[in-house]
Amino acid sequence: MNAVPGRHRPPETNSSCVVSYLAVKANSEGAGVPLVVFGKHFGKYSATENCFVLFPPSTTMPVIVSEDGERPGGRLTVVPISHISTDVNHDHHSVTGRLVHKGPLVSSSIYDFILKAAIEEGNSSPQETSSINLVLLGALASDFSQFVNQGDVVTASGFLVSKSPTAQKDKRHACNLLLSGDQAFIHVLRSPPHDLTSPGQAKRKKRFPPAAVASPTKSTYVRIAELKPGAVVNVYGVVVFFKQPFKSRGSDFCYSLKITDQSQQNIVCTIFCPKLELLPQIFRIGDIVRLHRVKTKMYKDSLNLVNWFGFSALTFNGTVGAEMNPRTSSKTFHFTEEDRRIVTELRSWVAGRDLLPPDLTVPLSAAKPGMYFNLTCQLLAKAPVNITCTLLRVWDGTRCPHALLEVTVDADVVEGPRSFPEEHEKLIANVLVFDNHVQSVQQLKPGDFLRIFNLRAIAGCVKVPGLTSSQVGVLNHLSFHLHGGTAYGRGVRLLPDDSPEVQELKRLTEAVQDDTNINDSALWDVWKTPPETPEREASAEFRTGSTLQEARHLAATYRNVVPVRSSPGGHLAPLDLSAPFIFRGRKSFYGCKRCSKVAAITEPTADGDKTIDEKIIAEAFGIHLLKWVLVLEFRLQDAGGTLDAYLWRDAESFFNVLAEDAAADQEAQDRIQRTMDWICPPEGSAGERPWLDLCLAAYQTEDGENGKEQTSYQICHTSAPSHQHLQL
């Protein structure tokens, strides 16, 4: 029995509204929209291949492919495969062999992915075991699957050794090598480029990330204490201080940071760049930076570093055990085992010491009058107060124990909703940013995730701009000021959507929205704003030309987000039905292109306390709502033979999960994954898979290519074993 996570073809049907994958297809004809499938797997529909293709689960590159003779060096000793034993400490050992077996990439609820492989030595004596199994977990497995081919010479290090359960059967080494996490490393020696002449290989080569195909150039790094004036050097360090970048009086942005390393010295680095994105992407104290080509200069009896021609930077999370994704704007960069080692050593060196200043990032719930702190938050609305001050309305999903000061601004100048449900207002902080920061928040949009550095909580301030004489600051009501200047790293920074802190913030703010029984006043505030002039439209909400991602951002803030366009006569109309016609939290809903009769929009009404939902809005638009379905293909086997059968019509009752939830909700996806892991254990052989009583129905479909009728089968009226059963 085989559930195929990667490629599905939905059963053909005459039903007019077949469902998620058709919706996916329609939606992806343009830009190609990534969608969540199961667990953390992302994919998109490929129109050319008529299938759904999964993306790798991670962008980390624990697998390094090189075309020259360089091997992972450092302090690792290459040991023969026959020397591998559970009794030996292999921390500083590596093994090398040619890849003789590469198993399929198997999805796993615990590790995301598992892949089995085997390597073989060429020069061992006949008496010795010359091949050994590798078990790769997580991102390493998916990268290996993508980039490594049979015949490649593979060097593995950072492995754990365990008994091989298949040794008797496969006659390989009695142990296998388990590779996972930050320590594990695979180096692959690829045939030289002139061998890559066949079209297939050329195509494969093109798919390698730039980091993987670049020939590694050995870089040497100087410890901070050993730096001498007047040299251009490469340096690694832990960030102990950084300012937000600011515009210099010259032609560049200026970025100032201070780093330290195991030599126990600090050094200030000043980096000038014409573009913000070229600067190191430092998010917090403790991040690790790799600076290439910086020049040492004396200033007031201290040595400084300034970027020099050919400068480039990588930044890493400084936490022990965190993913080793280098942050950089460089299109190509070298990241070798040596880098991995240096970052790992710096991480553990810092972790064992009390040398970093405390991280002042606290949630709103911990804000106290008078304190300076960093706030990670989502921007909900923005408004200019005067020429030197802008109001940011933000939240982080926590509630400040102190009452928050209300700041009133002219409704016409608010970007984002003018008001929020009362339950939400209690969670929203008013942040006033002054002077140089006014410009840096100009490009921010409602929905963005930010970190505000060195924000000051101010109680009962009567001088808050935007307050009239009747609204003087109430004693102990907190407002938040971002004072002018860059002292203490003061400033605002947009956080990338994929950063862990943003994921956590989304979880908190979504939980808040689920918990509070909000009405839809914010939506209707936006909804009822008629398109007036083009200028007004451009500055108003929904957001002319907004991307799918921006719409999803907005959806995190509102109960319902309905993308519309203006139509002749000043009416509103839904977008082309290739796009979702409504976003509700993490869920998106599509309309059927064939069955919908889109009318001029009438304002939907809800009777009594009934919540306005996708059904009411679909009705108001004349949209025939598409239903999400799960589609899985099973291969069934008994003594009589095998049969392929789909599960779709009754998939929801089979898993006891709504397809709509499975499209947006991790818990629902996990439930499906647990059931599938039981039916089809990722590690188990076919003999270990359970026997199931299934009800099958045969149905006729038309073969798309030659128009002939064919018989298909689907699983119906069947439930997967209950939860209790699965936990036994």
Added chain:
DNA sequence: GCTTAGGGTTTG
């Protein structure tokens, strides 16, 4: 090939 800033709490 070499200008910029050179950390260290506020007008509000």
